Amino acid sequence: MAIEVRIPTILRTYTDGAKQVEGTGSTLGELLADLDRQHGGLRDRLVDDGGLRRFVNVYLNDEDVRFLAGLDTPVKDGDTVTVLPAVAGGATVI
């Protein structure tokens, strides 16, 4: 079972520069745990105590997983998961 995961530029330090890696799992949560075993520290950039980090977008094929089931979203062989840091900012200080 191989799921393709596309990694944004800023996280490629965890994957030795690779823009695409592979992982396994039946849910997004399991997939991220598998990726973290292969690329230590990557999961922490995507997930915190509350689940998926607020300003990181994760997509299953073409859909933002926030509109699916978040970390419980089922994934399967042949799927593509894409990670994109949110583009945000503004005069507000958060």
Add this chain to the structure above:
Amino acid sequence: MLEIPQDLYDKIVAHARADHPDEACGVLAGPAGTDRPGRFIPMTNAARSPTFYEFDSTEQFGVWKEMDERDEEPVVIYHSHTATEAYPSRTDISYANEPGAHYVLVSTRDAAATEFRSYRIHENEVTEEPVTVVE
């Protein structure tokens, strides 16, 4: 240094003016590795706020996928401040996650004059750079 064609400069300013008092945001895409902005992509500010902007996540996915297919990258990521100076805030710095991009800030706080400045933001450090408008 940011070198930007006049028409793209004008489009960014027009976008910021049109969305004032909400912050406007968008991308200038260019061929990967060239640092040349060529394609104007205004984005929806999903926050629709006078003090915050965020790309709509689904729209962002479409734009990033299209850039990838065209072998482009985001050369410029721009947004406007509507009541403060055209300088990156702490929030802007925290969320600057495209290390290769020029971060353009426009201020529409003065109705008569638009401020347009560009920065590199890398590992939480801001460096302003000169902007050259070309034909």
